[in-house]
Amino acid sequence: MRRALVSPRPTRYSRFCSLGPSTRRGAAPNARRRAAAESTSLHIHPAATARRVLVVEDHQDGADSLRMILDLWGYDARVAHTGRDGLELAVRWTPDVIISDLGLPQMDGFDLALNVRREPALAGVRLICVTGYGDAATAQKACECGFDVFLTKPVDPEALHFLLLSSGGASE
DSSP, X not given: OOOEEEOSSSSTTEEEEOOOSOOSTTOSOOHHHHHHHTSOSSSOOGGGTTOEEEEEOSOHHHHHHHHHHHHHTTXXXXXXXXXXXXXXXXXXXXXXXXXXXXXXXXXXXXXXXXXXXXXXXXXXXXXXXXESOOSHHHXXXXXXXXXXXXXXXXXXXXXXXXXXXXOOOTTO
C-alpha cells in the first residue's frame, strides 16, 4: 500500500509516496545521473537529453511554461490539456515521466494515474503530481492512485529538475 510521506524538504510542500521494493527497470541511478543531480541548475545536463516527459495540465500558460523549461533542460517534452488526452498520448508515446495536475477536464489526475498504472506498456513510468491542493488527504489519495511524488504549486524548478534527474524511467 502506498502512503504519503512528508519529504526532507526538496521543496517546502513536497510529499513523496512510499513505494516499497522497486519493480521498475533500471531503478538504480547510474554514475552520470548522480553526478548531474549534484548540480541541479537550469542548465542542460547530458543525463536529460534522451528523457521523455509528458506534462498534463489544463492551464495553457502553465503547461507551455513547463514544457519550455523542460526543453531548455534537454528533455523531449510534450503537453496534453485534458486527462483523457494525456492518457492517449502516454499510451502512444510511452514517456519516462508524467507530470500531471489533479484538476483536469474529462478525466481528473487521480483517474489518469489509475489508468496509467493499469497499462502494461506504462509500467515503468514515474508519475509526478503537481497541484494546488496541498492537504494531507489529497496527498494520500494521489499516492493511493499511483503517483510517485506529490508536489504543491508553485513548484521550485530546481527541486523538479532534481526529481527528474533522479527518477527511474522506461528508457533506462
